[in-house]
Amino acid sequence: MVTAVEFRVLGGVEAEVGGARLDLGHAKQRGVLAVLLVEANRVVPAERLLDRVWGGDPPSRGRNTLYNYLSRLRAVLPAVDGVSLLRRSGGYTLAVDAQNVDLHRFRDLAARGRACDDDREAVDLLDRALGSWRGEPVSDLDTPWARDLRATLAGELLAVELDHADLALRSGRHAGLLPGLSARAARHPLDERVAAQLMLALHRDGRQADALAHYQRVRARLAEELGTDPGPPLRVLHRQILTSDPALHAERDTGRAAAAVPVPRQLPAAPPSFTGRADELAALSAALGTATSGPVPVAAVGGAGGIGKTALVLHWAHDNAHRFPDGHLFVDLHGFSPAGRPVPPEEVLGGFLAALGVAPDRVPDDRDTRAALYRSLVAGRRMLVVLDNAAGTAQVAPLLPGTPTCAVVVTGRNRLASLIDRHGARHLQLDVLTRAEAHSLLVARLGATRVAAEPDATEELVDLCGRYPLALSITARHAHTRPGVPLAEPAAELRRLGLDVLDHDDPAASLPAVLSWSLRDLTDEQRWVFTVLGVAPGPDTDLAAAAAATGLPAARARKALTALEDASLLDRRSGGRYAMHDLIRDYAATLARDLAPPVREAALRRAVDFYLHTAHGAQHLLDPHHDPVRLDPPEPGVQAYPLTTAPAAMSWLDAEYPQLTAAQRTAHAHRWYRRVWQLALTLTTFHSRRGHHPGELALWHTALDAAAHLPDPAARTHAHQFLGRAHIRLGRLAEAVVHLDRSLELARAQGSRAHQALSHRVLAEARSRGGDNRRALEHVLLALDLYRALDHPVGQSSAHADAGWVAALMGDHDVARDHCRTALALNREHRDDPEVEAHVLDSLGYVEHATGHYRQAAGHYGRALALYRPLGSTYYTAGTLERLGHTHRALGEEDRARAVWHEALELYLRQGRDAEADAVRRRLDTLG
Numbered sequence: 001m002v003t004a005v006e007f008r009v010l011g012g013v014e015a016e017v018g019g020a021r022l023d024l025g026h027a028k029q030r031g032v033l034a035v036l037l038v039e040a041n042r043v044v045p046a047e048r049l050l051d052r053v054w055g056g057d058p059p060s061r062g063r064n065t066l067y068n069y070l071s072r073l074r075a076v077l078p079a080v081d082g083v084s085l086l087r088r089s090g091g092y093t094l095a096v097d098a099q100n101v102d103l104h105r106f107r108d109l110a111a112r113g114r115a116c117d118d119d120r121e122a123v124d125l126l127d128r129a130l131g132s133w134r135g136e137p138v139s140d141l142d143t144p145w146a147r148d149l150r151a152t153l154a155g156e157l158l159a160v161e162l163d164h165a166d167l168a169l170r171s172g173r174h175a176g177l178l179p180g181l182s183a184r185a186a187r188h189p190l191d192e193r194v195a196a197q198l199m200l201a202l203h204r205d206g207r208q209a210d211a212l213a214h215y216q217r218v219r220a221r222l223a224e225e226l227g228t229d230p231g232p233p234l235r236v237l238h239r240q241i242l243t244s245d246p247a248l249h250a251e252r253d254t255g256r257a258a259a260a261v262p263v264p265r266q267l268p269a270a271p272p273s274f275t276g277r278a279d280e281l282a283a284l285s286a287a288l289g290t291a292t293s294g295p296v297p298v299a300a301v302g303g304a305g306g307i308g309k310t311a312l313v314l315h316w317a318h319d320n321a322h323r324f325p326d327g328h329l330f331v332d333l334h335g336f337s338p339a340g341r342p343v344p345p346e347e348v349l350g351g352f353l354a355a356l357g358v359a360p361d362r363v364p365d366d367r368d369t370r371a372a373l374y375r376s377l378v379a380g381r382r383m384l385v386v387l388d389n390a391a392g393t394a395q396v397a398p399l400l401p402g403t404p405t406c407a408v409v410v411t412g413r414n415r416l417a418s419l420i421d422r423h424g425a426r427h428l429q430l431d432v433l434t435r436a437e438a439h440s441l442l443v444a445r446l447g448a449t450r451v452a453a454e455p456d457a458t459e460e461l462v463d464l465c466g467r468y469p470l471a472l473s474i475t476a477r478h479a480h481t482r483p484g485v486p487l488a489e490p491a492a493e494l495r496r497l498g499l500d501v502l503d504h505d506d507p508a509a510s511l512p513a514v515l516s517w518s519l520r521d522l523t524d525e526q527r528w529v530f531t532v533l534g535v536a537p538g539p540d541t542d543l544a545a546a547a548a549a550t551g552l553p554a555a556r557a558r559k560a561l562t563a564l565e566d567a568s569l570l571d572r573r574s575g576g577r578y579a580m581h582d583l584i585r586d587y588a589a590t591l592a593r594d595l596a597p598p599v600r601e602a603a604l605r606r607a608v609d610f611y612l613h614t615a616h617g618a619q620h621l622l623d624p625h626h627d628p629v630r631l632d633p634p635e636p637g638v639q640a641y642p643l644t645t646a647p648a649a650m651s652w653l654d655a656e657y658p659q660l661t662a663a664q665r666t667a668h669a670h671r672w673y674r675r676v677w678q679l680a681l682t683l684t685t686f687h688s689r690r691g692h693h694p695g696e697l698a699l700w701h702t703a704l705d706a707a708a709h710l711p712d713p714a715a716r717t718h719a720h721q722f723l724g725r726a727h728i729r730l731g732r733l734a735e736a737v738v739h740l741d742r743s744l745e746l747a748r749a750q751g752s753r754a755h756q757a758l759s760h761r762v763l764a765e766a767r768s769r770g771g772d773n774r775r776a777l778e779h780v781l782l783a784l785d786l787y788r789a790l791d792h793p794v795g796q797s798s799a800h801a802d803a804g805w806v807a808a809l810m811g812d813h814d815v816a817r818d819h820c821r822t823a824l825a826l827n828r829e830h831r832d833d834p835e836v837e838a839h840v841l842d843s844l845g846y847v848e849h850a851t852g853h854y855r856q857a858a859g860h861y862g863r864a865l866a867l868y869r870p871l872g873s874t875y876y877t878a879g880t881l882e883r884l885g886h887t888h889r890a891l892g893e894e895d896r897a898r899a900v901w902h903e904a905l906e907l908y909l910r911q912g913r914d915a916e917a918d919a920v921r922r923r924l925d926t927l928g
Contacts, residue, residue: 007101009037010153011134015076022076028053028071031141033799036085036094037101038138045091048278055143078545088835090436097843103153106132110160111322119171126164133157133567134561143667151289152323155345157190157450159382161834161914163199174201185214188784192234192380193326198593199234202247211241228402233378264355267386270318273444284316286409288384289427294334295424296401303430303515304584305336306470309411310388312430316387317409329355331399335391336517338507342391345398352399367398375402391521411520415566429568432467432581441469445476450487451644462858464494466582470511474502493552495888499586515587516778520569525552529560530569531595532603533580534588537611537666538659541578545659548610549603565621575655578807585852598805602635606667608675610635611656611663615682616643620651621635623685625794625831629678650872655684658796661695668702676706677715684722690836691875691911697726716907717746717755725775728766729875731915736766757786757795762800774812778907780806794833797826801836805843813847820844835876838867842880849887878907889927898927 008014013030015022024030028672033850036044038056049066050058059065070092074085083100086093106129113125137153138155161184168177181198181881182686188194189408202211215230215238222228230238240248287299301309321512328350335342340388344368347397353363353370356377377383383406390396390412396419400408410416410425419425433441441660442458443451464469477499478490493501499512507513519636529550533541536549547557561578564570578587592600613634619626621643634640643649653660660679667675680703687696701725707715720743740763747755764779780803804819834911845860861884866878881904888897901920908917 005100005906007037007096008134009034009135010102010106010132012139015038016060018507024076024082025069027140029072031138031146033073033094034138034141035145036092038103040094040096040101040104043088043091043093043725045278049092052143052145053141054212055145062290069195072709074873084654085818100688102132102134103137106160107156107322109490110156110163113160113167114163114322114325117169123164123167123171123173126160126167130157130164131159148289152285155289155323155382155928158184158391159323162193162197162382163325169197169200169204172204174204174780177201185759189218190225190380190403192218192231196234196237199237199241200248202829208244214239215241221295221460224761227403228376228379231379231440242779259432259652264327264329266355267317267321267328267384268314268330271314274311274315274438275444276433277308279432280312281316281319282425282595282776283428284313284409285320285890287428288320288409296404296408298400298423298425299354299418299428300412300414300419300425301409301411301428301430301878302415302568304412304581305518306468307430307432307568309430310467311469313386313388313409313411314692317384321384324382324384326378326383326892327355328386330385330386330388333395335395336514336520337389338513338517342395346394346519346523348399354379364706366592369723371398374399378406379403380405384409387411390414390416391421392416397423413568415568419682431470431745432858433469435462435467436468438462438472439466442476444843445473446479446487450479450483454487457491466492468511468581468583470514471502474504474509474511478673489817499583499590503582511583512587512590515584518569522562522563522567525556526560527561527591530564531590533564533570533578534585534590534591535600535604536607537604537662539662540573540577540654541575541659542578542655545610545656546578546608548638549607551603558560559672577655601670604670605672606635606638608663608667608672608679609638610640611660612679612682613638613673614643614652614656614659615679618642618653619682619685621646622689623833623835625833626685629681632674637837647870647872648691650686653683654690657686657692657695661699664699664702668706671709673706673709677703677710677719680722683717689871689873689875691729691913693726693729693877694912697723697730700726701712713746713750714752717743717750717752720746721755721759724762725764728769729743731769733766733770739764740766744888751789753786754795757792757799760786761799762804764802768806768809769921773806775794777803777806777810793826793830797831797833801840801843804840805846808843808847808850811850812850816843816847820847834867835871835873838864838876838880840873841867841877842883845887846882846883849883849890858884858891861887875911876908878911878913878916881907882916885920885923894927896925 008015009137013024013034016032017026024033030597032049035049035052046063046066050062054062070085077083077085081596083094083096086095099108107403109125109129109132113122113129116122116125120786129193137150165177165181168174177197178201181194181201185194185198193212197213199214202208202214215234218234219230222230233312279889284299288297300715301313301717302310314737317328328414329412331348331351333343333345333348349367349370350363352374354360358373358377364373378401380403383401384410385399385401385406386398386788387396387408387410390410392412392414393416395417396410399422410419415427416425420427421629430440439451439458442461450709455571462472465475474495479485479487486523490501502511503513513645519530522530529552532550533546543558543561549556550557552560561570565572565578567679569580569584573579610814613631616629617632617640620628641652644654664679667679680699683696683699687693687731700719704716704719707719720739724743724768727733740759744759760783761777764783767773767776767779780799784796784799787799800819800823804816807816807819821841823840824837827833827840841864842862845857847866848854848857848860861880864880865877868880881900885901885904887898888894888900901924905917905920905924908920
């Protein structure tokens with residue numbers, strides 16, 4: 001059995017077993033192993049492996065290449081006892097004893113040396129840690145991750161070297177240190193701790209003049225490059241050397257005398273049960289890489305209240321405490337808290353100075369002098385400063401150190417724009433947890449057994465909490481304190497009561513209270529916009545809709561939206577859209593309940609009218625021949641979004657469809673029945689071309705209910721007709737016939753031959769879909785007779801097109817051609833509707849294919865597609881593509897058949913037409 005194993009990353013990536021070096025393949029394969037070794041015993045997702053090994057230039061078949069490398073590594077590693085490469089949920093883990101990896105052994109020895117009370121033993125431990133280094137870490141990789149890691153490890157190495165030098169100086173080993181200290185001082189000419197160690201070693205070696213000369217060089221360089229003087233510790237040491245202070249010659253305690261500044265350790269305890277956030281933790285590490293020159297590394301972590309900013313930062317800070325051996329400063333700035341009063345920066349500076357050893361009577365009175373002394377004390381030291389819960393940049397700026405050896409993390413709900421602009425802060429906006437992370441949080445708080453016993457209730461809790469960390473924590477607390485209660489009960493409470501379940505008398509344990517603190521600094525207008533967006537229709541909004549709902553000019557609405565985004569109450573998404581998390585939206589809705597009913601209803605009417613009037617304009621652009629819907633004037637101040645082309649109209653309808661359906665629900669809830677029915681009717685062409693038939697069915701069900709309250713009897717007829725059509729497209733033919741028979745009955749009662757004709761046409765489609773083409777043709781011919789009696793050539797054109805298709809299905813090809821030619825002639829003379837012409841060309845393609853004229857069929861299908869595509873008629877495009885595929889195959893053009901069937905399959909899947917998609921898959925399978 002092999003027992004001697006050694007993995008190395010502090011230099012080129014290598015592995016030795018029993019003294020024999022393993023063949024790890026080429027550089028990228030060694031890079032994969034390097035990432036797994038750095039993250040030893042932790043799960044590394046495949047995406048992270050690809051990013052870290054290849055950076056922004058992954059191979060063309062990235063995952064396949066990665067899997068090949070992992071397989072080769074597995075083939076090498078079985079020879080190593082106690083080492084295995086495992087596939088885990090979410091990625092890969094290299095299971096290995098950390099002591100067999102030089103990086104982790106280095107960190108362990110360094111931590112033990114720092115914690116050791118015996119100087120001799122501590123020096124030995126740090127000597128062994130430094131002995132682990134052989135050269136540049138992970139030198140096989142040159143990716144952003146590798147460069148960041150090398151910078152981080154360089155900082156860790158320097159910190160250990162400095163700690164080792166302090167201990168060795170205390171032990172009287174100054175002579176042996178001088179070569180290394182001189183080289184280190186040359187590499188880090190502005191590091192005052194390095195300078196102090198070299199000066200002390202020179203002085204003890206009898207070279208007082210050299211020590212004083214080095215001080216003058218450091219002083220001059222600090223003044224030239226940073227515009228500052230040496231800090232108090234170095235100045236004290238300089239005076240001691242000038243006066244030959246006897247204390248400098250003591251062997252045990254003089255090191256402490258020369259560096260008398262205390263090492264503060266102010267970090268609060270690490271958060272319990274912290275889960276996930278791997279990408280965010282990696283982003284913090286990248287932002288706060290150890291540096292010796294340039295600006296102070298600052299990370300600004302933003303996000304809504306209760307999103308987990310402080311927990312993230314504290315977890316990272318504890319994990320990376322070893323990188324900051326000179327101490328950690330922490331303060332809660334109370335920017336958003338029950339106290340309601342942010343802590344003034346001069347008060348924070350007083351606390352920091354006390355932690356750094358400044359006597360109370362030596363603390364300056366004014367803020368600027370305090371800040372200058374603070375910067376002097378931390379200059380050149382490797383310190384972490386955590387400024388939690390900041391109200392704004394003005395509170396933070398005086399607390400920033402002046403040298404890049406320090407790192408700063410700021411958390412706050414505001415974006416801290418000038419901190420990013422003026423101080424180069426790296427912004428990290430925190431979002432909700434992933435589903436896996438939310439599940440892990442519940443497991444950590446409630447135990448794996450309890451969670452596994454109720455998987456459905458657990459998933460519902462995750463959904464109802466919206467993966468919001470504070471909501472999940474509150475829910476977990478409720479469940480934890482009631483161990484005998486099934487998880488289904490808190491899930492039911494959340495489902496029924498919503499945000500009220502997440503409230504509590506303790507403000508810090510109440511999500512509504514935590515969210516309320518974000519509103520304190522908002523203006524009245526910004527609060528108004530926030531409140532209205534809580535009840536506005538749809539899951540998100542854009543500037544035009546927000547301006548309409550709030551009644552504000554666009555410029556003022558945009559300014560308010562930006563303020564809400566900066567306050568982490570609103571997310572800006574692609575396409576200029578703004579969205580709230582569901583729980584934040586629920587909180588805004590509770591504020592809306594406090595508005596006077598007329599004020600709240602006026603805002604909702606403006607929102608509904610904006611969507612209705614814009615959709616009406618879009619419908620006209622899509623189908624200018626459609627009979628116009630007569631709308632009432634919109635609410636005062638509402639202007640429809642300006643759409644000028646049919647493609648722009650289709651794009652707007654695609655983007656706003658969820659808002660349009662929500663607007664109809666809002667109108668129905670407020671009994672604005674005319675708006676309810678009109679919203680359904682204005683989406684007729686959009687539904688037809690895009691195939692949104694489940695949505696169409698829901699809208700027309702609501703419109704049918706509204707039609708019962710309208711004086712126009714034609715409203716009910718329309719509703720039954722379009723409900724019938726939606727049922728047909730969803731394959732529910734029996735339900736379709738019920739509605740269509742009812743529409744025909746109402747049309748006859750009203751004496752409306754036009755509505756009778758339309759009902760017959762849709763009934764023909766239902767019968768044809770059911771395979772009864774004979775009855776379908778009867779309905780079409782009845783519709784044609786009615787249109788002739790009305791002298792309605794446009795209607796006749798559509799009826800002839802329908803008849804042509806049904807005759808084609810029946811195999812009456814000559815009859816089909818006659819109807820199609822008549823339809824084309826009438827359409828071109830009276831309407832020139834490209835969609836009708838496309839339908840007819842598709843039917844002619846079907847006829848020519850059925851009669852063996854495949855080249856002519858392909859031509860007809862191609863011209864039909866050329867008309868459908870500009871209209872955005874993806875529903876009909878899919879069917880024509882499927883039929884064209886048959887024609888290409890009949891012509892022996894299998895590559896073309898495969899291409900058009902793939903396109904048809906994609907459209908069917910996008911439209912939820914599963915049966916059609918399955919049929920196309922089977923045909924693709926036959927092509928191989």
